[in-house]
Amino acid sequence: MAIIEVKNLVKTYKISEKQNGILGYIKHLLHPKYREQTAVNNVSFNIEEGELVGYIGENGAGKSTTIKMLTGLLTPTSGSVVVNGLVPNEKRIQNNKQIGAVFGQKTQLWWDLPVIESFRLIKKMYDIPEGEYRKNLKKFTEILQLEELLDKQVKNLSLGQKMRCEIAATFLHNPKIVYLDEPTIGLDILVKDNIRKFIKDINKEKKTTVILTTHDLKDIEEVCDRIILIDKGSIIYDGEKEKFKDIYGNKIIAEFVVKNKTKSVTLETQEEDFEVIEETENSLKIRFNHDKLTVINIVDSISKYCEILDMHVQEQGLEEILKEIYRGEIIRD
């Protein structure tokens, strides 16, 4: 049996339509008008125990709304959510015992107190047995390098230090399921690596199911096995990460500064395996598949038509891949 079962989940918000001006405002007060907006539209998926799932989508695609329904913070308009045998919306407090959650930059720690005090309170709230608490604390301190942070006040911690403590706090009670909403946003690369490693370690050891929303492709690449992609409230991809990368990833974008262009590169290279996204008198932006071509190939091809002054190469990030998906430029098989 799947640990999370989501069936035909729908969430519609009522949004008040305000008119402009004082008159419009008064009109709204007397006779409010609402329009319905569907944030999550008929979403279904099952997640098995121990899976590491990346739940991704644009801002406003319905990610947070889904997570909020999974955690019981929001009541679904229709459809059902069952998490480890419980309906989170009805048995919220019971469900809270078996889950952990990190929501972006909001901290669950007590701002003015040393970190360790927050941990003690969490121990008490979740009834964590003394032995288990000590074991976890020792282990987490080691992996997340919390040794020097435990006695510091939360408000004096840097963003990265705070997030490491936050992650530790979330896993302290051995939750069956953990929801991580943008856990690595704004962190430096070392901390990101540290947190990713931690998630993987705990998942391996305790079979903790993790649902991760992020805009950082590397989070997904290093942590997740499976991707669920949501757009405008509906799931448009649900499957293995490797397959997702085959379909959407591996693209490189190269930007060139050129001069003395003789011909339109776009027209001349139509037969080639790469794609010119942008072309002006002295710049070119080209996208190509790294499996098939290298930058050298591109330079070879275009130098026939112009002189290259400078270039800049970057991997196509998840956001760009997603943008293309949303624009309908990538067609799924």
Next chain:
Amino acid sequence: MTNVIKNISLYLSFVKTSMKEMLIYRLDCIVGMLSQIFTELVEILFIWIVFQNTETLAGWTFEHILLLYGITLLSVGISDFCFDALYDIGPKYIRRGEFDKILLRPVHPLISIIGDSKEFTSLGYFGLGLFLVITMFIKLAIPVTFGLLLQIVFFSIIGASIIGAINTIFSISSFWTYRSNEVIWSFYRTYTFTQYPIDIYNGFIKLLITAILPFAFVAYYPTMSYLGMNSYMLYLSPVVAIVLWFIAIKVWNFALNKYRSTGN
């Protein structure tokens, strides 16, 4: 029952935490306390002026009124101390999105919120109340027996819990407006009516403070009993407190469910 004990013990942990947090802001605490005492002294001055023109108010002397005032301050001090965070639900928790964090805890959100109260400046009210009560008992030559002392402690706590329940009921406005603190405050201030004998009021206000927002049970009826005027209403106080809390929790859970189904 184990559930109740667990909740109480969690609440106490939260309070302990709040105290530790509060100790960090010692100076704020002292300044707040002094300013509270000062505002109350101004009100007492006002009562004194009234009594320059009259011997009694509805049969109550200046000392009687000050005793009532002191007893009220005891309950107000305790309730501000314990339930202050109710004012924060709208402007702080919901507006800043911290409410989600509280909903994710394996504890009823009211316990988390109430336990987060750190209005330690309310100790100023409590201190002044204590001073007034002791002085007036001496002035009025009322013998302070152990029984009376127990009564005062017990009914002050009951009084505080009545105020807390009323504030909890009106705190549901937080689910609709960020400015809920002002809604709670305006209903809460009704208690100032009960710092005077209720016989001076007309029927509507009497009904308001005994039946609708029963602040009269906080200090007025207990004080009447301590003064040996009339005691049977006193024993209704615990009943009023229990009924109010029952309503408060029901109403609060209902509003919370409503809030969770609309989203914000």
